[in-house]
Amino acid sequence: MLELQDLRVSYGAIEAVKGLSLSVPKGKIVALVGANGAGKSTTLRAISGLIKAKSGKILFEGKDITNWPAQKVVKLGISMVPEGRRVFPDLTVYENLLLGAFTRTDKAAIARDLEAVYRLFPRLEERRGQLAGTLSGGEQQMLAVGRALMSDPDLLMMDEPSLGLAPVLVQEIFALIKRINESGKTILLIEQNARAALELCDYAYVLETGVVALEGPGKELLRDDRVRKVYLGEQ
Amino acid sequence: MTWSLFWSNLANAVSLGSLYSLVAIGYTMVYGILRLVNFAHADLLMVAAYAAFYGVLVFRLPFAISVLLAIVLTAGVGVLIERRAYRPLRDSPRITAMISAIGVSFLLENLGLVLFTGRPKSFPVPGFLGASTDIAGIRVTNITFVIVFVTAILLLLLLYVIHKTKTGIAMRALARDFDTARLMGVDVDSVISLTFAIGSALAAVGGIMWALKFPQINPLMGMMPGLKCFIAAVFGGIGNVVGAVIGGFLLGVAEIMLVAFLPSVSGYRDAFAFIILIATLLFRPTGLLGEKIGEKV
Numbered sequence A: 001m002l003e004l005q006d007l008r009v010s011y012g013a014i015e016a017v018k019g020l021s022l023s024v025p026k027g028k029i030v031a032l033v034g035a036n037g038a039g040k041s042t043t044l045r046a047i048s049g050l051i052k053a054k055s056g057k058i059l060f061e062g063k064d065i066t067n068w069p070a071q072k073v074v075k076l077g078i079s080m081v082p083e084g085r086r087v088f089p090d091l092t093v094y095e096n097l098l099l100g101a102f103t104r105t106d107k108a109a110i111a112r113d114l115e116a117v118y119r120l121f122p123r124l125e126e127r128r129g130q131l132a133g134t135l136s137g138g139e140q141q142m143l144a145v146g147r148a149l150m151s152d153p154d155l156l157m158m159d160e161p162s163l164g165l166a167p168v169l170v171q172e173i174f175a176l177i178k179r180i181n182e183s184g185k186t187i188l189l190i191e192q193n194a195r196a197a198l199e200l201c202d203y204a205y206v207l208e209t210g211v212v213a214l215e216g217p218g219k220e221l222l223r224d225d226r227v228r229k230v231y232l233g234e235q
Numbered sequence B: 001m002t003w004s005l006f007w008s009n010l011a012n013a014v015s016l017g018s019l020y021s022l023v024a025i026g027y028t029m030v031y032g033i034l035r036l037v038n039f040a041h042a043d044l045l046m047v048a049a050y051a052a053f054y055g056v057l058v059f060r061l062p063f064a065i066s067v068l069l070a071i072v073l074t075a076g077v078g079v080l081i082e083r084r085a086y087r088p089l090r091d092s093p094r095i096t097a098m099i100s101a102i103g104v105s106f107l108l109e110n111l112g113l114v115l116f117t118g119r120p121k122s123f124p125v126p127g128f129l130g131a132s133t134d135i136a137g138i139r140v141t142n143i144t145f146v147i148v149f150v151t152a153i154l155l156l157l158l159l160y161v162i163h164k165t166k167t168g169i170a171m172r173a174l175a176r177d178f179d180t181a182r183l184m185g186v187d188v189d190s191v192i193s194l195t196f197a198i199g200s201a202l203a204a205v206g207g208i209m210w211a212l213k214f215p216q217i218n219p220l221m222g223m224m225p226g227l228k229c230f231i232a233a234v235f236g237g238i239g240n241v242v243g244a245v246i247g248g249f250l251l252g253v254a255e256i257m258l259v260a261f262l263p264s265v266s267g268y269r270d271a272f273a274f275i276i277l278i279a280t281l282l283f284r285p286t287g288l289l290g291e292k293i294g295e296k297v
């Protein structure tokens, strides 16, 4: 469904992604793990059109979408839960969700998806009139996920959805990702929480300073010695 | 002061306050999204007034048509200014864009001087608007009512757009976070253009009504009202539309009442706004309704 070919992205003189290739098959959960600064967020930002790729290709359903503007990428069916949630603090929960559907025009379908998001997160429905900035961290994370779902994406990209959440909530978020995936959405997931991500995903890429160091089915990587040492902190 | 004098002063104060509100909105909307003081905004009053003037007296168009065309033209000028003078500097330091804004303002003023000469022209006021109505023994010119009425309608319309439409929600989102708004599929450039169009159209209405109230127009006519409206926006809490409206309204009312009650200081009328500005910056830098506007993410 999504394919990156030799993608390179730089910030000025610093090259953050140095020839990355990966593919995300339809219906699967693919995880991107790696140390801080490995280039995970940069990769997602390039896919969603927030920064330009220097070279390489981004293909979605066979279509070359390299350096497309963000609004076209959303329309095509890719949405993102950005790193650090980034809900709009002085908009209400409801307004945040509505913005998630900004590119859509079918009112009935939007209303249906809003209902679905409220079913997924009853808490958001209770607080739909509340300013997003006054939600707790966990609630903001739910809102960020709900907002991304409101564009009815085929591919949902999540940048560290469990960041800063209490362990119980982390488990909930992972269960949720599974549910979203089972409802038919393909998922590209970035996680610091490598063990949970590898257990959940169908396939994973381990990034090191802008390149793929290792790849394979999640369960296999869990048994890999290097992964266990470096990313799972085992002896 | 007699009651009738008080009431006519009040009517005058309310209409001046309305004009300030209309123009202050443009400053506050642009500042909210771009963190830029659009100095050229003041000169749009002049652009609109001259456009309407030429429409009526040179092209012999009906008054209403001239006004409509002048508003559209001014909105276009506002959008063009953003495209040419601010957009290329969007990623530059704020001060660079600010200097560009001052440059555009000088450009418009001097272009005005060259095209229209510095000699004031009398603005054609339709008979109905120039006439007065007697209400309980108090004579008030009709334009005074029209200003308050038109302003009220436009403000309600604006609040509706900002709070109830998708585009309005996108505008408010943009005021916080460009990148995340982009992720939602918002076309940042076109929402910014729209913001300039709305702010400039309101300034145009303000400029034309200003010219109807004080029917002598000259190329520098926007400078002083513009500065005061900027002050009104700061006073109300820059970035906050309702704040700009309240700030403009209070400033206009206070200015007229000050002159009415203390005729001896009427020479300091224009200085009053600046005293408000200094006091705001000293004692409540965020303005009446403003919250901390942090650096944008």
Ligand SMILES: Nc1ncnc2c1ncn2[C@@H]1O[C@H](COP(=O)(O)OP(=O)(O)OP(=O)(O)O)[C@@H](O)[C@H]1O
Residues within 6 Å of the ligand: A011, A014, A015, A016, A034, A035, A036, A037, A038, A039, A040, A041, A042, A043, A083
């Ligand atoms: N706006 C920027 N300007 C300059 N350099 C940047 C910018 N954003 C990221 N970088 C650099 O690019 C590299 C990759 O950053 P990126 O955010 O993609 O890492 P990451 O894998 O998401 O890390 P983390 O797990 O900490 O979120 C880092 O070295 C970072 O310093």
Ligand SMILES: [Mg+2]
Residues within 6 Å of the ligand: A040, A041, A042, A083, A159
């Ligand atoms: Mg990151």
